[in-house]
Amino acid sequence: MIARPHARSAGTSPVSALRAPARLVALALGSALACSGCASGSDISGVWRSQTLAAGPLCGALGAEVTLELTLGHFGPDVSGMIRFYRDLEFEEPLDPTAPHFACGCLLLHKGRWSEGSQRLAFESQGCLPSSSDTAAALSAASLTVSGDELAGTWQRTDGTIKQAVRVRRVAGLEDAQLSCNRFADPALGNVANGL
Amino acid sequence: MLPLRAAVGRSGDLFAPERPVPYTAQIGELEARILALLQAQPDLELVAPEAIRLRLLADHSARTAAGIAAERYRLGLEYYHGLAPVRAAESLRAASRIYRETLQDLVAIKPYADTLFMLGVSIFDGGDAVGAHVVLKDAFAQAPTRRFRPRFFSPQVEAALSAALVDYLSSANFSRPFGDVARLSAIAARLDADALLSVVLVDAGDAPPELWLTAFRARSGQVEAELRLPLAALDSGLEPFVSRWLSCLPPRAPAAALRPPAALSLRIDTSASYALYMKQPTRRAFHSLGFVTGASGALRPGFEWHARITMDTSLSDPYRDLLRAFNSVRIVAGVGFALDRGVWHLALHPGVDMRLLGSFVATTDPDCKLFGPAHRLCDRSTIADLDSDVLVGPHVSASASLELGRRFHLRLATSISAYILPFDSSDALNTPWSAEFGLGYRF
Numbered sequence: 001m002i003a004r005p006h007a008r009s010a011g012t013s014p015v016s017a018l019r020a021p022a023r024l025v026a027l028a029l030g031s032a033l034a035c036s037g038c039a040s041g042s043d044i045s046g047v048w049r050s051q052t053l054a055a056g057p058l059c060g061a062l063g064a065e066v067t068l069e070l071t072l073g074h075f076g077p078d079v080s081g082m083i084r085f086y087r088d089l090e091f092e093e094p095l096d097p098t099a100p101h102f103a104c105g106c107l108l109l110h111k112g113r114w115s116e117g118s119q120r121l122a123f124e125s126q127g128c129l130p131s132s133s134d135t136a137a138a139l140s141a142a143s144l145t146v147s148g149d150e151l152a153g154t155w156q157r158t159d160g161t162i163k164q165a166v167r168v169r170r171v172a173g174l175e176d177a178q179l180s181c182n183r184f185a186d187p188a189l190g191n192v193a194n195g196l
Numbered sequence: 197m198l199p200l201r202a203a204v205g206r207s208g209d210l211f212a213p214e215r216p217v218p219y220t221a222q223i224g225e226l227e228a229r230i231l232a233l234l235q236a237q238p239d240l241e242l243v244a245p246e247a248i249r250l251r252l253l254a255d256h257s258a259r260t261a262a263g264i265a266a267e268r269y270r271l272g273l274e275y276y277h278g279l280a281p282v283r284a285a286e287s288l289r290a291a292s293r294i295y296r297e298t299l300q301d302l303v304a305i306k307p308y309a310d311t312l313f314m315l316g317v318s319i320f321d322g323g324d325a326v327g328a329h330v331v332l333k334d335a336f337a338q339a340p341t342r343r344f345r346p347r348f349f350s351p352q353v354e355a356a357l358s359a360a361l362v363d364y365l366s367s368a369n370f371s372r373p374f375g376d377v378a379r380l381s382a383i384a385a386r387l388d389a390d391a392l393l394s395v396v397l398v399d400a401g402d403a404p405p406e407l408w409l410t411a412f413r414a415r416s417g418q419v420e421a422e423l424r425l426p427l428a429a430l431d432s433g434l435e436p437f438v439s440r441w442l443s444c445l446p447p448r449a450p451a452a453a454l455r456p457p458a459a460l461s462l463r464i465d466t467s468a469s470y471a472l473y474m475k476q477p478t479r480r481a482f483h484s485l486g487f488v489t490g491a492s493g494a495l496r497p498g499f500e501w502h503a504r505i506t507m508d509t510s511l512s513d514p515y516r517d518l519l520r521a522f523n524s525v526r527i528v529a530g531v532g533f534a535l536d537r538g539v540w541h542l543a544l545h546p547g548v549d550m551r552l553l554g555s556f557v558a559t560t561d562p563d564c565k566l567f568g569p570a571h572r573l574c575d576r577s578t579i580a581d582l583d584s585d586v587l588v589g590p591h592v593s594a595s596a597s598l599e600l601g602r603r604f605h606l607r608l609a610t611s612i613s614a615y616i617l618p619f620d621s622s623d624a625l626n627t628p629w630s631a632e633f634g635l636g637y638r639f
Contacts, residue, residue, distance in 0.1 A: 073562060073565060073566035075515050075516045075517070075562045075565050075566075076479070076480070076514060076515030076516070077515070078515070078560075078562035079562060080562035080563045080565065080566040080567070080573075081566065108573065112562065179566065179567055
């Protein structure tokens with residue numbers, strides 16, 4: 001069962017999650033109270049995508065440029081989510097998770113934290129990266145600041161070998177987001193370490 | 197006890213508005229004195245005239261009807277001034293009928309009496325002197341001290357008014373100031389009273405003032421006791437009269453002979469409810485909204501049983517630790533205390549609260565929230581699962597109901613419970629505080 005936080009762009013409210021018999025009750029009696037149950041301040045839940053093809057050590061896989069998609073679930077001070085890599089700006093060609101390991105298809109976030117005061121998202125990840133030439137899970141961390149519907153900051157490997165600027169824009173809510181990031185046990189295939 | 201009536205008119209004062217009206221200052225004191233003497237009777241549960249006035253004035257539908265009657269009265273006046281006495285009489289007759297049928301004639305005495313006076317005058321101008329006399333006599337029964345400016349009416353009308361007042365003072369039945377037994381039965385039913393006690397102060401100026409007391413009982417539909425008592429003998433004469441009347445009642449009747457209108461009634465209500473758990477597994481509080489329906493009824497004066505059933509649903513908490521909105525059904529029952537004060541019914545209800553939880557699952561792990569509890573990233577030790585648990589514990593509520601009329605009331609209540617069973621679940625979710633606001637009906 002998945003708890004789907006509402007996203008601003010989706011136009012939903014907490015009462016949409018209520019079951020049918022209770023929906024009228026909440027609408028009639030509790031709009032004010034319902035609002036008090038909403039997450040206070042910013043809500044960064046949703047799907048965020050880079051607006052340009054990124055070349056560089058983090059995203060360039062064998063010289064190919066990739067785009068990245070962040071899917072974030074925001075729960076007060078906590079953030080959960082995943083990163084998926086695509087080959088184009090239309091986000092129609094995901095990197096094949098069954099391709100060789102360096103073609104990393106997706107990656108799960110860890111220790112996602114949101115600071116309401118500084119409007120900053122920080123998270124860690126441990127797993128494959130598109131540019132990695134090794135099969136070991138790479139440790140990386142990111143610190144991104146939100147400004148309107150844009151998240152910008154840096155993402156770097158903790159060993160300092162890769163550091164890259166990241167800028168993504170929110171394009172959708174969580175309702176239609178893909179939340180599967182399968183892990184394949186065969187090292188000959190991709191995603192041997194996606195964070196699980 | 198119905199409001200005190202004073203038949204203290206003087207025929208010679210009818211067209212002398214400058215003369216003081218006798219007993220103007222003493223009526224209130226006299227009513228309070230009689231009330232105090234009656235309240236000293238141990239077998240009477242007395243409703244004061246003021247409470248009856250408030251009750252009738254608080255009846256919204258009756259007030260609306262009285263407004264319509266006032267409009268009819270104004271229309272009748274216009275017809276009268278337009279020299280259309282027949283149409284004026286029709287409108288004024290309709291107005292007087294509305295006043296009587298809604299019992300507003302008991303509280304809106306002057307508007308009702310004015311309506312009757314103008315009706316009598318209109319009938320007189322229409323050529324029916326006999327019919328006018330009957331109506332004018334009835335008008336003086338409502339307002340025996342009414343004065344008119346001299347030469348406001350024609351000499352013929354003035355003569356008719358004088359004749360009606362003289363006839364009223366000489367032949368009126370002061371033991372029926374509110375009408376015959378059919379009318380008294382209707383009043384008793386509307387007031388939810390077992391008995392009615394009417395008191396009339398009679399002083400025509402030619403004899404010592406007297407009190408006429410009449411005791412009517414609704415169950416028998418009869419006037420069971422009457423007394424003409426010199427006003428000077430009030431203190432010594434009232435108690436024997438009441439004792440004699442009560443001793444004639446059936447053995448079990450005296451205690452309930454007169455009772456407050458609302459004391460022994462069944463109340464039901466439907467309300468909107470809001471609840472907040474003081475102890476919850478989520479990091480921030482979440483709100484719950486729902487509907488509640490309940491009933492209460494008097495066991496004996498001051499004590500009543502109560503039972504309520506609530507269906508509510510939760511809203512999201514700010515951190516969305518609740519994985520989904522959950523519904524619950526709550527049943528509360530017990531015996532408590534009640535107090536009636538004017539248009540207010542106050543209650544304090546201890547009882548037992550039993551709550552059946554729907555699907556209640558909460559966690560603080562964001563991965564469980566986004567990917568679901570079955571996901572490998574989800575730490576299941578953070579999940580509080582109270583699915584379908586039944587929580588039981590003591591409960592107390594306080595409520596205030598504002599009577600909106602004879603049947604309806606607004607109800608505002610607050611309550612709190614403390615679940616003690618089962619022990620493991622009550623640690624996670626406990627101490628709901630709730631508020632209710634709704635509309636009720638009284639049988």
